[in-house]
Amino acid sequence: MTTSPHRILIVDDEESMREFLGIMLSREGYDVESAQDGGQGIDMLRRGNFDLVITDIQMPRVDGFGVLKHVLEHLPETIVIMITAFSSTEQAVEAMKLGAYDYITKPFKNDEIRLIVKNALERRELRRENRQLRRELQDRYSFHNLIGKSKAMRVVYDLVEKVAGSRVNVLITGESGTGKEMVARAIHFSSDRAGEAFVPINCGAIPENLLESELFGHEKGSFTGAVQRKEGLFEVAAGGTLFLDEIGELPPMMQVKLLRVLQDREIRRVGGTKNISVDVRIIAATNKDLESEVAEGRFREDLFYRLNVIRIDLPPLRQRREDIPLLINHFFEKYTGRPMPQIDDTAMRHLLDYAWPGNIRELENVVERCTVLGTADGPLTCDALPEQMLNAGRGRSESLTDIPENGLDLERYLADIEKEILLKALDRTGGVRKKAAELLGISFRSMRYRLAKFGLGEDDETAGDE
Incomplete structure (x- = not known):
């Protein structure tokens, strides 16, 4: 398929300048037209679609600022480059503050113009692709696309819906693979920032000596290899959301610098001397117990409270087993475009009873495996399931001491077991805490303490059972 050449409009009251730019850019393969002043340029912009406008600043009738204003108000996908004399660069800088992409000064070099035009058109394509991607992401990651009907997930949905309309910082906690980034995206794309960037960064995946530059940017020459100025992710996410995944891995020095940014809403690039205001919403996530990290001195208490x-606490998959069939169906549709096939009873029992140490991420991998190994004309059987799932036994009680290959968080794992036993005891006793305590062989006082520890305090049904 042949791509149409980019259309460029040159607006200049000097005929020689229009001819020079027109010939040079036409030789580069662009479709070039010209206007002799700002008024004619605006008329041509109203009649045709142009990817790029190169306009002189000083012109009779309507100057370059008038052309720039028209483009900014009516043609958001069109890029503007200003032409100015060396003595009038202050005006060009002012035009860039208003929204022009760049400026060139007379007299200029041909290679300089070619490079600026090439970079400007690449920026336009990137912006257009980003807008399209954001529209697709908004449809994909909206609040209504979170999957699950369990009580634990309904609590999550309620919180997502409430916080989406605000600008407060959010901390998402949960084991690896529970969908923390999916929830962060749901918050962003359900908020008034949905039209702006959602920028994720894994704080544990970037070397400490590069993390500051990645977050805050750097100036040209600020360190070896800094051959040009670079915007940090705080600037890239301006107006949108910055998702700091694995925030518990942030080195101590970066914790201090992040705290200052959250307090002042300003950043300073590495090697820079000026503070830059940033309007960014922060959503952080971790699979660590940050309270314990604070108590052990590995995470700043003031940053934690910020x-x-x-x-938002995301439950592990083993605590929301009723959602497993829904998730299986979702992933089958994702990989095959068809609903979940029939699954025989034994295979389904393995899927429901498995402990899922890798949570939703592991479930997705298993479903993808099943789409390859399962038969197209019959029910899904155990033959398509991985060996470790079949060997894990039919009940979680048979594999309590199994350790996944990638290890586990012992404290969180034991806490999950304790919480699940408490909930099952309450369920068996109809929510009467005193009877649940007797069932578990602990005092009523101990029962109250354990329930409070997991946020399972009194409600209308259990408040009077003392």
Whole structure:
């Protein structure tokens, strides 16, 4: 398929300049037209679609600022480059503050113009692709696309819906693979920032000596290899959301610098001397127990409280087993475009009873495997399931001491078991805490303490059972 050449409009009251730019850019393969002043240029912009406008600043009737204003108000996908004399660069800088992409000064070099035009058109394509991607992501990651009907997930949905309309910082906690980034995206794309960037970064995946530059940017020459100025992710996410995944891995020095940014809403590039204001919403996530990290001195308490304004705890998959069939169906549709096939009873029992140490991420991998190994004309059987799932036994009680290949968080794992036993005891006793305590062989006082520890305190049904 042949791609149409980019259309460029040159607006200049000097005929020689229009001819020079027209010939040079036409030789580069662009479709070039010209206007002799700003008024004619605006008329041509109203009649045709142009990817790029190169306009002189000083012109009779309507100057370059008038052309720039028209483009900014009516043609958001069109890029503007200003032409100015060397003595009038202050005006060009002012035009860039208003929204022009760049400026060139007379007299200029041909290679300079070619490079600026090439970079400007690449920026336009990137912006257009980003807008399209954001529209697709908004449809894909909206609040209504979170999957699950369990009580634990309904609590998550309620919190997502409440915090999406605010600008407070959010901390998402949960084991690896529970969908923390999916929830962060749901918050962003359900908020008034949905039209701006969602920028994720894994704080544990970037070397410490590069992390500051990645977050805050750097100036040209600020260190070896800094051959040009670079915007950090805080600037890239301006107006949108910055998702700090694995925030518990942030080195101590970066914790201090992040705290200052959250307090002042300003950054300073590495090697820079000026503070830059940033309007960014922060959503952080971790699979660590940050309270324990604070108590052990590995995470700053003041930063924890800055991040932990609203907290969303994602349950592990083993605590929301009723959602497993829904998730299986979702992933089958994702990989095959068809609903989940029939699954025989034994295979389904393995899927429901498995402990899922890798949570939703592991489930997705298993479903992808099943789409390859399962038969197209019959029910899904155990033959398509991985060996470790079949060997894990039919009940979680048979594999309590199994350790996944990638290890586990012992404290969180034991806490999950304790919480699940408490909930099952309450369920068996109809929510009567005193009877649940007797069932578990602990005192009522101990029962109250354990329930409070997991946020399972009194409600209308259990408040009077003392």
